[in-house]
Amino acid sequence: MKNVLPVILFLCSSFLFAQEGTNMKKVVTPPEKVRFAFEKEYPEKTAVWSEEYVGDDDDEVRYEAKFNTEKNEKALAVYDNLGVLKAFELQIPLKQLPLKAQTYLKQNYSPKAIKEIAIVVDDKSKTTYEVGVAKDSKFYDVVFDKNGGFDVIIEKN
Template identity: 45%
Template sequence: MKKLFLALTILYGASMIGQTEVKSDKEVVPPVAVTIAFQKEFTGKVPTWTKDYEGEDSDHIRYLAKFNTGTSVGLAVYDNNGMLKAYELAIARTELPKAALSYIQKNYPGQTIREAARLIDGNNVITYEVGIVKDRKFLDLVFDKKGGFLEVTEKD
């Protein structure tokens, strides 16, 4: 009887261990509506999905699809219902508006552009983000479609 009890305890314990599989935060499966919306917008692209939270109480889920566009890296941001909230495409420095480059040369002389991206929000408004490092701080400079300066934000 003791051997039977011991065997059952071991089997039960082993089955419980098998059911406590922990998925990595990187393994995100978005809702079907999000997947369908992505495939309609970016046919044939294979994304790597992640998610984060936004809103005043961090209670709104956003799904982020990072994918290779062939010449660059794209990032599409969707809400829980499959609505495209933003699309970011890494671009070369030469693709920035001339007014933005002039602003950077004048206000941040000697600073190297670390990254540049074109953003299109859910309302089809185009902006540009330019990343530079000044005084050991990473700064995102934001410009409008024509290269007019909008704001600067410090990133971690």
């Protein structure tokens, strides 16, 4: 009986650790071209790297660098395997969203539902705002154009 409690604790902690691991992206070391491009664009910044497969058949790899800016804001830079910057995302406060987007959010979501807000600039210099919201036990990205006009809602897994 004495040995049962440690075994149960071990199994529970292993289960919890396994569950946590499934929600996290694997930390990776990107190719040299990608690291060089990041270091050139964001000198003296330290990033935590992960990779994601995208494309129709998940045949393209993207390297994501998470780091803090000078103002201690959270940022994400996404590169392809050749070191080409595909997108840059910067977390911002609600007050920095265009007024039109703020109004839409106030009409459709409670303040507690809003989990994160970011400005995103893609490789074609297109600017959008993405607002992560939780509703009915699901997570969504509500996307607005550069002027704050509603664009689309994307359900996240």
